[in-house]
Amino acid sequence: MINAKIKKIFQNARKEALKQKVQANISYHNEKSHLMRIGNNSVSLNTSENLTRLDINVTIGKKHGSHTQMGEISSSKYVIEALKIAIDKAKNSLDLDFTPLKEVIEDNFAQDEQYDKKLENLDPAFKMESYKKIIETVGQQYNYSGSWSSGSTEHFFMTTENENSAYHIVTDQLFNIVLKHPDKKWELSSTQTGWKKSDFKAAKTIKEFQKLLPVYEGHKGFKVKPGKYTVVLGSAAIAEVMEMALWTGFYGRTYEEKRAWTSKNKAGDKILGKNITLTDDPANPDTFGFSFDMSGKKRMKFALCKDGILKGIMYDTQTAAMYKKKPTGHDIGGSSIVVGAGEGDKSLLKAVKELGTVLYIPALHYINLPNASKGIFTGSSRFNAVLIKNGKVVSPIFSSRITDNFQSVFGNVKLISSESVSFNGSNTYDRRNPVAMSVPTYMVCEKVKITDCADSF
C-alpha cells in the first residue's frame, strides 16, 4: 500500500484542486532501479538510482496544462505549489476543439501481485557473481558484454472526480548477455526476464550457450542472397515486429488519422493470416499487468485481431474524446499484448524438418518503418541467426536485412510454436515502466523478403 503520508498529502492536494475548481490528476512515481553493465568480461558500470516524480495534469474546461517535478514529496505545500504551476499553465493555454473526458478512477485499486521484495533489494554482488559464473563456465576465451536491470516501480494517483485512488507496485528484471568470438566476430545472446528474483537462473544461460557454441565454432558465416525465403522468426523478432505492427495499426490516433496500415479497414475485415490472434490481456502472467490505466479506467481483456480478423482498436481518453469513441483502458505506457500460440512442435528443428531451407532469425536490430501506412518495415538480423536445412543447422548467417510488410509476413505464417515465452520490452530511456509481451517461441513465415546482406555478422 502507498505510504500513509503520501496519501494524506495527495488528499490535501486534491482538496486544493477542488477548491480551485479545476480537474486534476495527481500522480506519484517512485523507482528503485539498479543496473549492472558488463563489457569486455568486466563490470563496466554498477549503478543505483532512487528517483521520485510528481506528475500533475490539470484541465479547466477545454484548457489543460501539466507539470512534472522530481524530488522527495515531503509536504502538502510541495505538491500544492506544483499544482499551482499546472493550473497556471492550463489557464494560459488555448481551448481545445474537443471536450476532454473526465478521469474517473473506477474502483479503489491496489495491485501488488507482481512484487518481490527480494528482487527490489537484490544485492548487486549476486549479479556480479552470476556473470562471473557464466563467463568462467562457458569460457573466458570469448568476449562478454551485457546488462542486468532490476528494481521496483511504485505508482499512485488520485483525481478530482471521486475519492478513489489507484496504487500499483511491481518488480521486474531484464538480464542479457552477449558472447562474441574475438576473431570470428559472431555474437550469441541470452536473455532472461521476470518479476521475481527466482526467475533468473545462471544455469539456463550456460546451457543455451553450450548448446549453440558447437554450431557456431564449426561453421563459417553464410551470406544470404537477396530474395524471398522461408524465415523462422524467434520470440524476440516476433515481439519486435509485432510491436511496430501494433503501434502503427491498432492505436486509435494513427488509425483515425489515416496513418495506420489498417486505416482502410474496419472491424470484421481480414487483415492478417487466419492463424494470427492478438489480445491485450492484463491478466496474462507473461506480461506486467496493470488492472487499471492512468485515467483510472479498469483494464479488461481486449481483442485486437482474432484469426486474422480485425476486432478492436485501442483508444486512450484523449483520442476517444477527439473522435467521439469510448476509451478502451489504454492510457498506459505498455499494454499486455499476447500473440496467440499455435500447434507447432516445441522443438524448432523438428518443426522445420520437412521445410527444406529456412533462415532462423531470432532477433531483429533497429526496426523502422519506411512506409508506415503501407505496413512496410525494415530491420536486420542479429544474435544467433542461422541457416537451417532439413531440420539441421548448417551455418550462422551474416547480418541480413528484411524489408517487407506486416500484412505479408503475418499473412503467410505456415506454423506457430505451441509454446509461449515472455518478451520483456522495457527500456530505460525515461522513468522505469516495465512492459512485456507474451509471444510464441517461433513463427514460420513464408515468402519473406531479404533485401540486403553484409559481409560480416
Place this chain on the structure above:
Amino acid sequence: MNEKIRKTILDNISKSVGKKAEYVDARLVTEDYSEFVELYDGNLEENDTTFENGIGVRTLYNGAWGFAATSDLSKINECFELSLQNAKTASELVSVAITMGKKQKGLKASYESPAKKDPFNVSLKEKIEFLKGIDDNLKEDWIFKRYISATFQKKNQFFFNSEGSEIERKLTDVFATMAVMGLDNEGRMQRRTHELFTKGNGTRGWEMLVDPKLFSSHAGRVKDELAELLKAESLKYGKRSVILLPGQGWLQVHETIGHPLELDRILGYELSYAGGSFVTLDSFGKLKYGSDKLSVSAYGGFPNSPGSFGYDDDGSPERDYLMIDKGLLVNCLTSRAMINEANERAGRKIFKESGGASRSTAFYRAPIDRMTNVNILPGNDGKLKDIIASTENGIVVDNPTSWSIGSNREHFHFGCEIAWEVKNGKKTRVLKNPTYQGHTIEFYNSLTAVGDKSTWLVGQVDSCGKGEPNQAMELGHGVPVLKFENVITGEK
C-alpha cells in the same frame, strides 16, 4: 551555489579518496527545466513543464566504476557511500581495469551557452501565440493534419572531481519542428517537415526560434512541397546518384559516421544493446572511410549548437579536431577512460588526449562516450544547383522518415519524405516514398561532390539514444549538400 552543499560534496570526495577510490566525480544539477509546447491541428495538445534536480556520483575503485544518484539532496552522504560500494562490488569482476590516465590539473571554469533571451523568461502566452501564428500559415483546406512544436531546455550543473576541478555550466537549448500532412492519390499519408536549424554562429535563446530565416519562413515551402508530393509517383527501384540535402545528410552522418566512431562502441562496451562498430583500433591511420572529398570534424568550434557545451562530464574541455581527413580515418569520439584502454590494447598511442566527448544526459545517468558536433566539412563543388547540373541520373532527397542500421553500422537503409528526380543535370519532378540503402564504406567512397559553405547547415538533434540505462542526448551535425554515386534506391 549553496555553500553547505558544496562543502558536503567536497568532503565526501575526500572521504571516498581516503577509502582508496582512484577517482571520484559528482554532478550536482541544481535545476534542469524543460518545456514542451505542441499544437496539433491547432489544438494545444502538449503544454508540459518538467523540473529535475539531484546529484549523481561516479567512483572508480580498483579499475571499476560505481555510480549512484538521488533526487533527495538530504541524502548526499549516502549517495557517495552507495557509489563507492557499487564500485567495490564491480571491482570483483574486472579483466580490463579502467583508469582515467595521468592525473590532470584541476580546472576552475564555467561555460554558458550563448543566449540573448532566456526562453524561460518568455511567457507561455507569447510562446503559444508565436506557434499559433505559424500554424495559421500552415492551414489549408487540402492539408489533412498540421503539427508544430517547440522544446525549451535549461540546465544548471556543477561538476566536481577528485583532481580539484569545479566547473559550472549553464546550458540552453531550443528545438522546434513544423510539419504538414496530406493524403496522396492512393489515400496514404505523406508529410513535409522543417526543423529549426542553425548556421553554427549566433546565439541559441528564444531569439533563434523567432528568426524567420531559421524557422517560420519555411512554412510556405513545406506546404508547396507537400502539394507536389500528394500527386507524385513513387520512386522506382534502381541504382542512381543520390544527393542528400542537409535535412537528410545530418542523419546519414549521425548513424554511419558518428555512432561507429564512438570509442566505447569500438571497444565493445555497447555490444549487448546499441551494437558494436565495424571500425577496429587497427583502422586508425589505415582505413579509407570515404573518398578524398570526405573530411569530418568533431565539435567544429562553433558556438551555436546543442553539441557545444564547453566541458564534458569528465571535466575535459571540448576539442575541435578531424576524425576523417580527406577520406582517411584518423581519430574518433573519445573520453579519458576509453583512450587509455584503447592505447593500451592497440600497443601504440592512437589517441593523445580526450576528445571531450564524455557526456551524461541527467544527474541520474553515468557519462558515456557521445557525439558532440560531428560535421562534414564544406567542399568546393559549389551550390546545390551546380551539383544537380553535374548529375545525369539521380535523386535529391530531404528529411528522414525511417532509418535502420546494422548493429555494427556496416550497412543501412533510409526512408525520406521527398525526392526530386534529376535527369541530365535538371530537376524534373517530385517522387514520393523514396528510400536508399548501402554499405557504409562503399557508400562514403562513392562521395563525388560536397557543397560549399553556403550549403552547410547545423542540424539540431534533440534526442540521440544510447547506453544502458538509456540516455537521450542533444547534439549537432554541420553538413553541406552531398552527392553519392551508384546507390541502390527504392524497393523491388
